[in-house]
Amino acid sequence: MKYTRIGIIGGGLMGREIASAFARWCALTDINVTPVLTAVADLNPAALEWFEKIPSCQLRTTDYHTLLASDTVDVVYVAVPHDQHEAIYIDVLSAGKDLLAEKPFGIDLPSARRILAAVETSGRFVRCSSEMPFFPGAQRAFEYASSGALGRVLEVVSGFHHSSDLDAAKPANWKRLSSKCGEGGALNDLGMHACHLPLRLGWKPSRLFAQLQKGYAQRPDGKGGMVACDTWDNALIHSWVRISGTDVPMRLEMKRLAPGATNTWFIEILGTDGGIRFSTAEPKTLWVFERNREQWWKRTELGFGTQFKTVTGGIFEPGFPDVIQQMWAAYLSEREGGLGTRFGCATPAEAVASHEIFSAALESERASKVVTLTP
Numbered sequence: 001m002k003y004t005r006i007g008i009i010g011g012g013l014m015g016r017e018i019a020s021a022f023a024r025w026c027a028l029t030d031i032n033v034t035p036v037l038t039a040v041a042d043l044n045p046a047a048l049e050w051f052e053k054i055p056s057c058q059l060r061t062t063d064y065h066t067l068l069a070s071d072t073v074d075v076v077y078v079a080v081p082h083d084q085h086e087a088i089y090i091d092v093l094s095a096g097k098d099l100l101a102e103k104p105f106g107i108d109l110p111s112a113r114r115i116l117a118a119v120e121t122s123g124r125f126v127r128c129s130s131e132m133p134f135f136p137g138a139q140r141a142f143e144y145a146s147s148g149a150l151g152r153v154l155e156v157v158s159g160f161h162h163s164s165d166l167d168a169a170k171p172a173n174w175k176r177l178s179s180k181c182g183e184g185g186a187l188n189d190l191g192m193h194a195c196h197l198p199l200r201l202g203w204k205p206s207r208l209f210a211q212l213q214k215g216y217a218q219r220p221d222g223k224g225g226m227v228a229c230d231t232w233d234n235a236l237i238h239s240w241v242r243i244s245g246t247d248v249p250m251r252l253e254m255k256r257l258a259p260g261a262t263n264t265w266f267i268e269i270l271g272t273d274g275g276i277r278f279s280t281a282e283p284k285t286l287w288v289f290e291r292n293r294e295q296w297w298k299r300t301e302l303g304f305g306t307q308f309k310t311v312t313g314g315i316f317e318p319g320f321p322d323v324i325q326q327m328w329a330a331y332l333s334e335r336e337g338g339l340g341t342r343f344g345c346a347t348p349a350e351a352v353a354s355h356e357i358f359s360a361a362l363e364s365e366r367a368s369k370v371v372t373l374t375p
């Protein structure tokens, strides 16, 4: 067993989620690398306190430069607001560390391109966080779409919905401020989730038309006042992708105002001969379309068929913490050269491609026109 020492910059929602995925690494049964959390950096001392319960996490600092200077860290995971991605990711690379970077990989397209250039110059191993395709149902959708079983592809829908912004009384955080989340708003927040599988299938839009919607113009600031919220909350991207010589409609959906949804990632791909549907709203259910003289949507209960095997019984349901752990298993295995044919994490080039889509969507919204993307 090889042990890889990890430092986390940003000990908020995602920093804690990753730390707890490491803490139950014993669940994995077929992997020869184990992450050890050795360090955490967060500007907020209160955020650091939570990490006191992890005995291996000896370095807790409010200055991430101290973490980067430490020789107890091999790989850095960064989960901070988007306005800080570029500076911190480039500092990680300059410190000679490998990186698992949170999406959207820079606040906008120029920032993502500068990060990609720094990655290429550094030669470090870098991937972008996007865990939803590690659900067994998402993996099956990917394999099915790659297999040719669809026939001629007719239509693709890929999206991510939640409803966190429906409650007008919910205090604002940095994700509702363009200065910190980026002009893209929900595109930056949720877009990588919707784009990852289509991009891995080689389905990058050639043209698109976007409809973007804002949420409440102001929210409580959590201190008794109100704060202006200026980000896009919902995005519908109607695009065309070239698949086997045909232009196919592909809709990408990112919503923070989706009544009834809580972190629902979904994909549906329809073809002349077959079709496939998966949604995390039904985490172990896969729908496959078949036709003969009659037509069927067949429902399969998948259970816990993750690509890295675990102690969890095969009949149980997978969830968000499981796919976070699967994503890290893929990152660490690929870094060791041991991923094999398994599905890998989103690459820096895929992250830049997602930003090209978001940037075109913003341009489309501004001018209310169809925008052509560079191949």
Ligand SMILES: NC(=O)c1ccc[n+]([C@@H]2O[C@H](COP(=O)([O-])OP(=O)(O)OC[C@H]3O[C@@H](n4cnc5c(N)ncnc54)[C@H](O)[C@@H]3O)[C@@H](O)[C@H]2O)c1
Residues within 6 Å of the ligand: 009, 010, 011, 012, 013, 014, 015, 041, 042, 043, 044, 047, 062, 064, 078, 079, 080, 081, 082, 084, 102, 103, 104, 129, 130, 131, 188, 189
């Ligand atoms: N993969 C996913 O499913 C997923 C889900 C949520 C968020 N995210 C992404 O993760 C990142 C962080 O989001 P979050 O929800 O964890 O945010 P959060 O606000 O909960 O946590 C961010 C933390 O970063 C700290 N921080 C800010 N600037 C810092 C600095 N210079 N040095 C050290 N710490 C600093 C803050 O104090 C805070 O504790 C974003 O890029 C977001 O898009 C990914």
